Amino acid sequence: MFEPQIMCFLCKWCTSSAADMAGTSRIHYAPNNINMRVMCSSRVDPQHILYAFKEGADGVFLGGCHPGDCHYVEGNYKTLRRIALFKIMLKDLGIDPKRLRLEWISAAEGKKYAETMNEFTEQIRALGPLHLNEKALVQEVVKDE
Amino acid sequence: MTTKPKLKEKRIGLFVCHCGVNIAGVVDVGKVAEQLKDTPGVSFSTDYVYMCSDPGQQMIIDTIKEKHLDGIIVAACSPTLHEKTFQEAARLAGLNPYQIEIANIREQDSWVHTDKEKATKKAVKIVKSHVAKARQNENLDPIKVDVNRRALIIGGGVSGLQAAMDIADHGYEVILVEKNPSIGGKMIQLSETFPTLDCSQCILTPKMVEVSRHPRIKLLTYHEVDSISGFVGNFKVRIKKRPRYVDETLCNLCGECEKVCPQVVPDEFNMGLSFRKAIYLPFPQAIPGTYTLDAENCLGLNPVRCGKCKDVCDKKAIDYDMKETITEEEVGAVVVATGYDLYTMQALGEYGGEKYDDVVNGLEFERILSASGPTGGEIRRPSDGKVPRSIVFVQCSGSRDSEKHLPYCSKICCMYTAKHAMMYRHRVPDGQATVFYIDVRTGGKSFDEFYMRTVEEDKVLYIRGKVSKIFKEGDKLIVWGVDTLTGKKVEIEADMVVLAMAMVKADGVQDLLKKLKIATDIHGFLAEAHPKLRPVESLNAGFYLAGCAHGPKDIPETVAQASAAAAKVGDLFAQKELVHEPTVVPVNDELCSGCGICLTMCPYTARTLDPARGVVVVNEILCEGCGACAAACPSGAAQQRNQTDDQIFSMLRAMLRD
Numbered sequence: 001m002f003e004p005q006i007m008c009f010l011c012k013w014c015t016s017s018a019a020d021m022a023g024t025s026r027i028h029y030a031p032n033n034i035n036m037r038v039m040c041s042s043r044v045d046p047q048h049i050l051y052a053f054k055e056g057a058d059g060v061f062l063g064g065c066h067p068g069d070c071h072y073v074e075g076n077y078k079t080l081r082r083i084a085l086f087k088i089m090l091k092d093l094g095i096d097p098k099r100l101r102l103e104w105i106s107a108a109e110g111k112k113y114a115e116t117m118n119e120f121t122e123q124i125r126a127l128g129p130l131h132l133n134e135k136a137l138v139q140e141v142v143k144d145e
Numbered sequence: 146m147t148t149k150p151k152l153k154e155k156r157i158g159l160f161v162c163h164c165g166v167n168i169a170g171v172v173d174v175g176k177v178a179e180q181l182k183d184t185p186g187v188s189f190s191t192d193y194v195y196m197c198s199d200p201g202q203q204m205i206i207d208t209i210k211e212k213h214l215d216g217i218i219v220a221a222c223s224p225t226l227h228e229k230t231f232q233e234a235a236r237l238a239g240l241n242p243y244q245i246e247i248a249n250i251r252e253q254d255s256w257v258h259t260d261k262e263k264a265t266k267k268a269v270k271i272v273k274s275h276v277a278k279a280r281q282n283e284n285l286d287p288i289k290v291d292v293n294r295r296a297l298i299i300g301g302g303v304s305g306l307q308a309a310m311d312i313a314d315h316g317y318e319v320i321l322v323e324k325n326p327s328i329g330g331k332m333i334q335l336s337e338t339f340p341t342l343d344c345s346q347c348i349l350t351p352k353m354v355e356v357s358r359h360p361r362i363k364l365l366t367y368h369e370v371d372s373i374s375g376f377v378g379n380f381k382v383r384i385k386k387r388p389r390y391v392d393e394t395l396c397n398l399c400g401e402c403e404k405v406c407p408q409v410v411p412d413e414f415n416m417g418l419s420f421r422k423a424i425y426l427p428f429p430q431a432i433p434g435t436y437t438l439d440a441e442n443c444l445g446l447n448p449v450r451c452g453k454c455k456d457v458c459d460k461k462a463i464d465y466d467m468k469e470t471i472t473e474e475e476v477g478a479v480v481v482a483t484g485y486d487l488y489t490m491q492a493l494g495e496y497g498g499e500k501y502d503d504v505v506n507g508l509e510f511e512r513i514l515s516a517s518g519p520t521g522g523e524i525r526r527p528s529d530g531k532v533p534r535s536i537v538f539v540q541c542s543g544s545r546d547s548e549k550h551l552p553y554c555s556k557i558c559c560m561y562t563a564k565h566a567m568m569y570r571h572r573v574p575d576g577q578a579t580v581f582y583i584d585v586r587t588g589g590k591s592f593d594e595f596y597m598r599t600v601e602e603d604k605v606l607y608i609r610g611k612v613s614k615i616f617k618e619g620d621k622l623i624v625w626g627v628d629t630l631t632g633k634k635v636e637i638e639a640d641m642v643v644l645a646m647a648m649v650k651a652d653g654v655q656d657l658l659k660k661l662k663i664a665t666d667i668h669g670f671l672a673e674a675h676p677k678l679r680p681v682e683s684l685n686a687g688f689y690l691a692g693c694a695h696g697p698k699d700i701p702e703t704v705a706q707a708s709a710a711a712a713k714v715g716d717l718f719a720q721k722e723l724v725h726e727p728t729v730v731p732v733n734d735e736l737c738s739g740c741g742i743c744l745t746m747c748p749y750t751a752r753t754l755d756p757a758r759g760v761v762v763v764n765e766i767l768c769e770g771c772g773a774c775a776a777a778c779p780s781g782a783a784q785q786r787n788q789t790d791d792q793i794f795s796m797l798r799a800m801l802r803d
Contacts, residue, residue: 007800017225019253020223020225020252020253021252022252022257023223023251023253023254023256024256026256027257028258028259031257031260031263031267034270034274034800034801035249035253036274036793036797036800037249038788039728039770039771039772039785039788040771040773042746042771042772042776043771043772043773043775043776043785043788044776045775045777045790047790048776048793051794055800056801057801068676071675071771072748072769072771072773073684073748074748075771078746078773114257
């Protein structure tokens with residue numbers, strides 16, 4: 001069975017704490033993800049996401065605080081806008097935008113984090129490997145919704 | 146690419162924790178340590194049962210010294226738990242604490258996975274990514290700045306007074322700036338206060354006197370804050386002194402000037418319900434106790450001089466040639482207590498407040514109720530001075546109407562309307578008091594009991610519904626409304642109508658707030674740094690909020706918030722120097738093109754464009770290190786310390802390759 005690699009960028013204040021919470025609550029989930037803790041979801045540059053795909057990630061997950069809860073007031077709104085635009089670009093680059101997922105998960109939502117990881121892993125498993133690192137410019141055929 | 150000085154290879158020590166069986170039960174910790182021992186940069190690798198234990202920490206300290214390590218990875222639990230512990234251990238060993246990396250292989254690995262092989266593989270990747278990052282970590286020192294231990298309070302209402310008193314009592318100097326001739330704010334205009342019916346003036350005037358006599362409070366009335374520059378702990382304030390044309394040190398309140406002044410104008414203190422002269426004392430207990438000459442209405446300042454007041458002033462206190470002056474003060478913290486205003490009568494045209502004298506707002510009715518008011522506390526209507534036999538009170542005038550007016554609840558109106566109706570029934574026992582309401586909200590200590598007393602003992606009629614129109618017929622006001630409990634239209638003949646107008650942002654200070662770049666919410670009230678955890682701090686470091694400038698609230702809440710703001714100022718002033726995390730986002734001058742994109746990203750105004758050099762400069766003490774600017778910078782000039790783009794790319798490589 002194809003085991004996708006999922007790169008997660010987690011905001012320190014909410015989603016990374018949610019991931020910790022999932023651990024403290026011993027909620028088991030698929031081990032396909034690997035996390036990078038950033039200060040705020042708005043620290044994540046689309047370049048980082050693209051680079052993750054290039055280095056072998058089959059899916060990229062971005063987690064931030066719920067709207068209105070950002071530790072830095074409005075970082076998550078900046079992320080929301082960036083990602084909306086970047087998804088359009090991804091499609092043009094031949095990467096299925098479904099491979100990138102943005103979620104608001106608060107520090108109290110350990111369960112939601114675990115469930116999201118399982119769900120996203122399955123979603124990426126269904127999409128199959130990206131292999132952007134191997135096929136460089138061979139584009140994925142992206143079907144319209 | 147960003148600047149990447151070629152450093153000699155680091156000597157990184159890797160310490161993998163078993164955490165008993167918490168990690169070792171799932172992750173093969175020995176294998177992690179073994180597999181990574183030859184990773185570039187790693188010169189020492191081991192595992193141990195409890196890294197956080199004293200022997201564990203001692204092992205780290207000893208190894209740093211013995212092996213001359215200049216970077217440490219502790220693969221253990223979440224950094225929220227023991228990052229500080231290991232930073233301290235590093236410091237004891239003479240290593241910069243910012244060379245410590247915590248790899249979370251417990252909460253985000255061993256505790257959430259059961260497949261040992263996969264969990265171990267994942268742990269290796271996690272640790273490897275931190276090695277990649279640690280290779281590029283720099284030594285950092287906390288940013289430190291001095292604190293000027295003086296506070297500026299903007300606004301001399303009850304919140305400003307309370308904050309000033311508290312900060313001064315903490316032992317710090319305070320400058321209190323009030324734009325009106327006297328301190329006291331809106332509270333001094335109120336009659337009784339709910340739910341205890343204390344006389345507002347009786348409880349506020351002692352506080353006003355105390356503030357004016359406090360040795361550490363510099364009271365600047367009839368002054369306005371012109372601008373504030375600088376940053377937390379180090380503000381420079383320009384304060385404008387409006388000319389009073391009366392020397393407050395000479396005026397002895399004899400009142401001769403007022404007697405001879407020929408100019409009669411509406412009295413602001415009585416909400417225009419009575420008149421004052423152009424030279425006036427706002428109210429008898431005004432502080433400072435001095436007359437003020439209102440230049441807009443005075444004849445003496447015009448070319449054809451009147452000069453009557455100057456002629457009669459024995460003390461020679463009046464000087465028509467006073468000019469506006471500017472003074473500068475240096476402070477470390479600012480409490481913004483600029484208060485509120487009421488929604489205007491114009492905005493609610495259907496209630497006729499502009500056309501009919503007998504439709505008044507809550508504050509006007511306070512003056513009518515007040516013993517120091519235009520009627521000496523007797524309830525008489527403004528148009529003809531008759532005692533009203535029927536008064537209709539309209540709650541939520543402008544509040545809680547997201548379609549036409551303001552969506553929020555003004556919070557205090559339910560209670561003061563109950564008080565108004567009660568006071569009216571006490572003073573006009575045969576009068577009919579009717580209240581229109583949407584809901585009656587009485588959340589507060591002894592509030593509901595007060596409301597029930599209004600209904601049950603004082604027989605005030607409460608009708609659930611809104612008023613659609615108020616118009617005049619003869620000398621009566623006709624109030625059209627609906628009773629939503631019976632679904633019937635209601636028409637009431639009233640002698641007077643009191644509108645519980647919504648509280649809105651203070652009109653006169655908006656320019657100042659814009660200039661200060663203080664964050665506000667969509668209604669123009671000041672925004673707190675966090676709605677739950679930092680309710681009295683502004684997002685702008687060094688600014689604190691108090692009172693209704695922050696949103697509608699009653700007197701006890703205002704006082705509590707002012708004291709809390711003062712305590713926060715005390716926290717700031719108690720520090721020897723301000724210490725700030727150094728993991729901020731500076732600018733590389735050579736790469737910065739001065740496009741200014743990062744300025745729009747920063748919620749803290751930490752970044753400014755230096756027009757002379759065409760590059761962005763960063764005030765590191767204001768930067769909170771979120772990194773939004775680093776992600777937006779098109780040239781890579783903005784790089785977060787110890788989380789540069791290079792470091793992120795290296796981590797991604799370490800995590801995802803093979």
